[in-house]
Amino acid sequence: MAVENPSDVESLLRSALRPIEPPEKLSGRLEETLSAITEAAAEELSAWAEELSESELRSLRQPRNWVRPAAAIAAGGVAAGGLVIVELRRRGGKRPAPLSGLADQVSDIADQVRDQVRNRLN
Amino acid sequence: MSDEEKDSADGGKPSESKAELDRAFEQLYRDHLRDVYSYSYYRVGNHHDAEDVTEQAFLQAYRHFERARRESNGRPLRPWLIRIAHNLASNYHRDRARRPQRVLDESEPIAALHGTEQIVEGREELKSVMEHLQHLPDDRRDALIMRFALGMDNREIARSLGRSDGATKVLIHRAIKQLQEEMSVNGG
Numbered sequence: 001m002a003v004e005n006p007s008d009v010e011s012l013l014r015s016a017l018r019p020i021e022p023p024e025k026l027s028g029r030l031e032e033t034l035s036a037i038t039e040a041a042a043e044e045l046s047a048w049a050e051e052l053s054e055s056e057l058r059s060l061r062q063p064r065n066w067v068r069p070a071a072a073i074a075a076g077g078v079a080a081g082g083l084v085i086v087e088l089r090r091r092g093g094k095r096p097a098p099l100s101g102l103a104d105q106v107s108d109i110a111d112q113v114r115d116q117v118r119n120r121l122n
Numbered sequence: 123m124s125d126e127e128k129d130s131a132d133g134g135k136p137s138e139s140k141a142e143l144d145r146a147f148e149q150l151y152r153d154h155l156r157d158v159y160s161y162s163y164y165r166v167g168n169h170h171d172a173e174d175v176t177e178q179a180f181l182q183a184y185r186h187f188e189r190a191r192r193e194s195n196g197r198p199l200r201p202w203l204i205r206i207a208h209n210l211a212s213n214y215h216r217d218r219a220r221r222p223q224r225v226l227d228e229s230e231p232i233a234a235l236h237g238t239e240q241i242v243e244g245r246e247e248l249k250s251v252m253e254h255l256q257h258l259p260d261d262r263r264d265a266l267i268m269r270f271a272l273g274m275d276n277r278e279i280a281r282s283l284g285r286s287d288g289a290t291k292v293l294i295h296r297a298i299k300q301l302q303e304e305m306s307v308n309g310g
Contacts, residue, residue, distance in 0.1 A: 009302045010270075012251040017270035022159035026173050030151070030180055 147187050151180060154200055157272050158207050164267045165211035175214060179207040201281035204272070208264060208282060254304050262297035269294060 158179050163172035183190070183203055190202050255263055261283065268274040268282060280290035 004302075004306070006298045006302055009251065009298050009305065012247060013255075013266060013270040013298075013301075015245075016248040016251050016255075017164065017267060019156055019271055019273075020160040020163045020172075022155055022176065023169065023173070026159065026176060027155065029173070030155070030177055033177065033181070034148075034151075034184065 143188055143191075146191065147184055150183070150187075150199055150203070154203050155180075157200060158203055160271045161204055161207050161267060162211060164271055165208075165264070166214055171214060175207060175210045178210050179203065182206050182210075197281075198278070200274070201278045204268065204274070204278075204282040205284070212260075250305060250308075251301065254301050254308070257304070258297055258300060261293060262300065265290065265293050266297050266301075 155176070159172060159176045162175040162179070163169065166172050166175055183206055190199060194202070255266060258266070265279055265283065268279045274282070276287055276290050276294070279294070280287045283290065283293075285293070
């Protein structure tokens with residue numbers, strides 16, 4: 001095809017840039033990750049609870065204070081859990097990590113959640 | 123999926139329960155996994171990294187989904203999702219450029235980007251358009267990927283790239299014109 005006008009280019013682009021079907025394993029991998037997020041959030045909550053100060057623990061003995069930290073963990077910890085899973089998978093794999101900063105993201109999110117919860121408890 | 127279901131996946135109503143949000147996210151994921159993967163693939167040029175970018179894009183989307191739905195006012199969330207993938211792909215290229223030579227040597231050469239041979243099945247002119255596409259300025263190339271691989275309209279592309287509708291129309295027009303000129307000169 002001679003490329004003489006813009007419609008020729010558009011026609012070529014339409015043929016060349018076809019949508020790419022994601023590999024089936026990716027769908028499974030993503031679904032697994034998203035399902036595992038709930039479990040990871042529970043673990044995150046547990047780890048966070050171990051770091052609570054005495055005053056925070058005392059505060060949490062009041063049932064009316066339970067909702068807030070739980071909501072904060074749900075908002076931030078869930079995503080952090082998901083990122084942890086990805087990071088662990090990546091570290092277990094053979095190929096080098098193509099994207100950096102995951103560990104930092106996880107750490108930032110965890111800090112953010114803890115600060116958020118502590119602010120709400122105080 | 124019906125339009126009603128799609129609206130429900132894209133635009134949120136206030137005070138949704140966690141279960142409702144999760145269902146909506148699942149729908150968004152099913153509707154747009156191929157879009158995010160296609161965009162990632164055309165940007166990073168190999169399946170391994172496209173999978174990683176896609177996975178990260180959906181995890182980031184999950185993290186911010188509630189706010190995105192609230193702020194979307196019922197508008198489709200595909201441009202928001204593609205924007206996440208767009209930023210991740212840009213980070214990928216930035217990190218790759220900074221990586222030491224040893225690692226660069228292990229990665230696939232840019233010339234082999236997109237597995238062109240598989241895509242175009244030996245048609246030289248399609249191969250040529252893909253090669254010329256790679257040499258366009260980033261914003262022009264990205265807009266063309268969104269238009270032709272994902273079938274996005276100007277408004278969606280504008281939202282994904284953070285530009286006005288008018289500027290996006292001009293961007294795409296210039297991108298096609300540049301491709302045509304360069305292919306004519308180089309015997310596309």
